[in-house]
Amino acid sequence: MCYTIGVHPETSVNQFNKSAFKKCDPYDLGRLSKLDILFRENLELRQERGYWKKQHSRAKERIEQLEKENRELKGKIGYLEKKLYGRKTEKSATGNEKIDQETDATKKPKRPRGQQPGKPGHGRRRYEHLPVVEEIRDLEEKDKYCKRCGKPYSPFPGTEDSEEVEIEVRAYKRRIKRLRYTPGCDCEGTPGIITAPAAPKLIPKGSLGISAWVWFLLDKFLYQRPTNRSIEALKGYDLDIPPGTVVGGFKRLSTLLQPILEAFTQKNLAEHHWHCDETRWLVFETLEGKQNYRWYLWVFKSPSSVIYILDPSRSAKVVNNHLGDVQEGIISVDRYSAYKSFIRMKDGRILIAYCWTHMRRDFLKLAISFPHLEAVAFEWVELIGELYHLNNIRVSRIKDRQGFLEADKKLRAAVLKMEQRMNDELEQQRFDADYRKVLESLKNHWEGLTVFVAHPWVPMDNNEAERILRNSVVGRKNYYGSGAIWSGHFAAMMFSIFQTLLLWDINPRLWLSEYFEDCAKRGGRPPPDVSKYLPWNLSGRKKNRLSFHWEPKR
16 A cells, blocks of 8 residues: 655645545556655655654763763772772872872972981880899809819809890689688587688689680770680680680670669760761671661760660661750761751751761762862862861860960851852852762751861861771671670670770770679679779779879880
C-alpha cells in the first residue's frame, strides 16, 4: 500500500495537511505528480527531523551526565590515591607548596625536626625517682697483681660510677602463711586455735592477685593488646594463665568499677561543653532485630571527664540518652546528621559548634580531586589558617583585657570578610558545580562554625574527640572489637576510666592498684563512697603520689 496526496499544485508546504493522504494501489505511482512526490518526501523528512532532534537532545544530556560522572570519579580516584600513597598528616600543607613559592617568595623555610643547630640541649634525664640497686664490679683475681713483679695493687679511695636504667618483670607466687596461736588460759569461750586474719583478696577464691589484674586491664584497654597476646607474653616469664580465668575475672571486676563510671558520668553531665564523636565497634553477638555485628562507640569529652558509650545505633537517640537532661551547653561535633537532630530536640538550649578542620578537609579534597580548582581551594585553606592564627592570639590574651579586645576585633573582621566572600561567590553562576557544593556546605553550617567567635573557650575544631578515639580504634584493629555485649560495655567502661585519669595526669597503674586494694579489704566489694578516688577530689599530696613521676625535660 502507498499514500497519494490530493493537494492542489499551488498549495504551500505550510498548508500541507497529512490527512490528505489516501490509500492507493502501490503500482499506481504513475498517477502521482512530481509535486505530490516532493510533498510526500518533505513530510517524511520533517517527521524524521523531529525524531532525530529528540534523540540528539537525549544524547547530549547523556553525554553531559557521563562527563559529570567521569569528572567525579576521576576526582574520587585522585583523592583516594592521595589518601593511600600521600602524606598522612595535616600539619603541613603539602598541596599548596608550589602556590606558596610562586606567591610568597619571602616565606621563611620550614623549620627542620629535631634538635636545632646552635641551640642548647636538654641534657640526659636523671631518673632520680627510681630505686637504686648497687652493683660492685671488681678486677679478676689474676688482674690484681703487677704483671712484671707480681706485687699486689693497693686499693684506691672511691669508685668510678656509671648508671643504666633496667626493667625487671617477673612472675612469682605469693605464699601467705598465717600464724596460729593457742590460748595460754582456761577462760570460757576462748577458741582452741587463734589464726591471723586472711589476706585481702580482690576476687574471693581467685588465684590471681591485684597486680595481675592491673596488668591485664592496662595491657588490653590502655595499650590495646589482645588478651591472648598478653597471656602469651606472660609465658615468657614461666606463667601460663587460662584465657577463661581472665575473661571471668573481667566480668567480676566490672561490678567493682561501676560506681567509678557512674561518678565520672555525673561529672561529665554537670559541665557545659562536650567534644562528641563516634566510630564503629564490632560486637560478635547476635542481637534480636539487628542484622549485623556493627555497633558504635560514642565519646563525650568534657573538660574534666571522658565517657564512652557503646550502642547498636548511630542515631540521635544515643546523644539524647546521654545529654538529654542537660539544660544548656555547647557540643563540638562534625557535621553528622544525628547531632543536628539532637540540637533540634533541645530548642536552642544547647548550641552546636561545627569543626573547621572538617571544612578545611573539604577544600583540600576539592584541590586534590579537581586540579583546575586547586588555586581557589587553597585560597580558602589559607583563609581558614588565618582564622586559626587570629583565634590563637585572642585566646593567648584572655587574661589581658585590652589585648584580648584588640585580637577579638581583628578576628571578627576576618570572619566578616570570609562571610562576604562566600556570599559573593555563591551569587555568581560561573563557578564549577563541585566548588559551589563546598561553598553551599560552608554557608549551611556557617552559624555553627562561628560559635567560637562569641565563646572564646570553645575550640574551633573537634580534634580532641578524634584524638581521644584513636586509642580505642587501635584496639578495634588489634582485637576486632568485642566477643559479647557485656564485654563491649566493659571495654567502654575501661576506656572511660583510663582516659579520664590520663586527662588529670594520673598514672592508671598506681590509681587502679590503690582502688583494688581498698576493694580487696572489703571482701571484693566496691567502697560505699568512691569520692576520695575521683581525680577532681584528690588532695595535692595524694594527686602527686598517684601521678606520673618521670622528670620533665629541662
